Amino acid sequence: xxxxxxxxxARGWRMTAQRRVVAEVLDGDHVHLTADEVHARAVxxxxxxxxxxxxxxxxxxxxxxxxxxxxxxxxxxxxDPNAHRPHQHLLCSGCGLIRxxxxxxxxxxxxxxxxxxxxTVSAAEVTYRGLCPDCARS
Amino acid sequence: xxxxxxxxxARGWRMTAQRRVVAEVLDGDHVHLTADEVHARAVxxxxxxxxxxxxxxxxxxxxxxxxxxxxxxxxxxxxDPNAHRPHQHLLCSGCGLIRxxxxxxxxxxxxxxxxxxxxTVSAAEVTYRGLCPDCARS
DNA sequence: GTCATTGCAAATGCTTTGCAGTGCC
DNA sequence: GGCACTGCAAAGCATTTGCAATGAC
Numbered sequence: 001x002x003x004x005x006x007x008x009x010a011r012g013w014r015m016t017a018q019r020r021v022v023a024e025v026l027d028g029d030h031v032h033l034t035a036d037e038v039h040a041r042a043v044x045x046x047x048x049x050x051x052x053x054x055x056x057x058x059x060x061x062x063x064x065x066x067x068x069x070x071x072x073x074x075x076x077x078x079x080d081p082n083a084h085r086p087h088q089h090l091l092c093s094g095c096g097l098i099r100x101x102x103x104x105x106x107x108x109x110x111x112x113x114x115x116x117x118x119x120t121v122s123a124a125e126v127t128y129r130g131l132c133p134d135c136a137r138s
Numbered sequence: 139x140x141x142x143x144x145x146x147x148a149r150g151w152r153m154t155a156q157r158r159v160v161a162e163v164l165d166g167d168h169v170h171l172t173a174d175e176v177h178a179r180a181v182x183x184x185x186x187x188x189x190x191x192x193x194x195x196x197x198x199x200x201x202x203x204x205x206x207x208x209x210x211x212x213x214x215x216x217x218d219p220n221a222h223r224p225h226q227h228l229l230c231s232g233c234g235l236i237r238x239x240x241x242x243x244x245x246x247x248x249x250x251x252x253x254x255x256x257x258t259v260s261a262a263e264v265t266y267r268g269l270c271p272d273c274a275r276s
Numbered sequence: 277g278t279c280a281t282t283g284c285a286a287a288t289g290c291t292t293t294g295c296a297g298t299g300c301c
Numbered sequence: 302g303g304c305a306c307t308g309c310a311a312a313g314c315a316t317t318t319g320c321a322a323t324g325a326c
Contacts, residue, residue, distance in 0.1 A: 014280065014281075014325065014326075015325080016280095016281065016282080016324080016325070018281080018282070019281085034315090035315075035316075036314095036315080048282095048283080049282090049283090050282070050283045050284070051283095051315095051316090052282075052283065052284080052285095052316090052317080052318085053281080053282055053283070055315095055316065055317075056281075056282080057281095059317095069212065071209060071210065071211055071212040072209065072210070072265055073209055074207060074209040074215045074290095074291085075314090075315085076314085076315060076316090077212045077315085077316090088263075088264040088265065088266065089263075089264070089265045089266065090265075090266045090268070091265055091266065091267050091268070092268065092269055092270035092273055093267055093268065093269060093273075094269050094270065094272075094273025094274075095270065095272065095273050097270050101266065106244040106245070106246060107244070107245055107246070107264040107266075108244060108245070111266050116268075117270075117271075118270065118271035118274075119266075119268040119269060119270055119271070119274075120268045120269045120274050121266050121267070121268035122267055122268050122269075123266070123267045123268070124264060124265070124266050124267075125226075125227075125264070125265045125266075125267060126226040126227070126245040126262060126263070126264055127210055127226065127227045127228075127229055127262070127263045127265070128226065128227065128228045128229065128239065128245075128249050128257075128259050128261070128262050128263075129229050129231055129259070129260055129261045129262075129263060130228070130229070130230065130231065130254075130257040130258045130259035130260045130261070131230055131231060131232050131257060131258045131260075132230035132232065132233065132235050132255075132256065132257055133255075133256035133257070134232075134233065135230055135231075135232025135233050136232075136256075136257075136258050152300065152301075152305065152306075153300080154299080154300070154305095154306065154307080156306080156307070157306085172290090173290080173291075174289095174290080186307095186308080187307090187308090188307070188308045188309070189291090189308090190291090190292080190293085190307075190308065190309080190310095191306080191307055191308070193290095193291065193292070194292095194306075194307080195306095197292095212315090212316085213289085213290085214289080214290060214291090215290085215291090
């Protein structure tokens with residue numbers, strides 16, 4: 001368990017029961033959830049929480065840089081709470097599950113056996129993010 | 139221009155005017171289009187082509203392994219026709235534009251200046267694809 | 277007390293689906 | 302000529318938005 005809650009409080013994020021529950025659900029997980037899964041787990045602790053509120057809270061956390069939005073397949077986005085720890089992702093093409101991994105060598109060498117968690121790894125994929133000339137201009 | 143059309147014919151893909159136009163629109167492009175952009179360009183050549191048909195054709199091409207579905211942001215999927223050439227992606231966080239790049243060194247070294255195409259690159263991201271134990275079982 | 281946050285429900289964007297008609301092989 | 306492909310319109314998810322009521326600071 002990490003100190004996500006404390007960081008949020010320290011940064012002056014107005015704390016409500018709903019937001020606390022969303023942050024608690026995410027906190028430190030190494031298997032990332034979709035907004036709907038976060039909502040389902042939040043409901044277990046706070047039955048009246050709405051989907052819109054979960055989306056609001058997740059959007060805030062992303063804007064604060066405490067959580068990273070991961071959209072690696074065409075389905076629902078997933079939310080990665082380990083924004084401050086450098087890591088890479090292991091994605092299941094079958095069910096969309098995403099796990100954090102921490103390999104040491106170059107990605108092109110493939111993922112070490114010890115970091116595969118039982119997955120059958122078939123490809124490594126690299127994406128560079130930035131702004132294109134047009135978007136950088138405005 | 140590549141030989142996508144010929145490969146498709148050779149593999150026995152039933153050719154229709156609509157499918158040909160979709161394949162022609164994609165063929166060899168290094169900036170990848172969304173389904174809607176493919177539809178727009180297809181309409182320019184074949185006004186009565188429907189969106190559903192474009193989705194069908196794209197889905198087929200992906201199933202055949204001739205085109206790769208790229209879903210790097212939470213928006214519309216984009217279609218990469220260069221499935222047979224190893225390459226990486228350069229993504230604009232502003233507008234979602236995706237371009238192919240062909241860097242030589244390790245991704246962790248960053249993207250060489252000659253491969254940036256005017257982008258301001260801020261991050262490199264690695265994803266390993268495969269099947270999780272549960273999905274591999276079935 | 278004020279103003280941000282919540283919940284609801286309706287709207288949006290992208291994609292898929294059902295089904296009758298069309299046309300490729 | 303059979304059966305796969307097409308077009309249309311309607312349905313389906315994931316997500317966003319508008320707005321009145323609520324509650325944190």
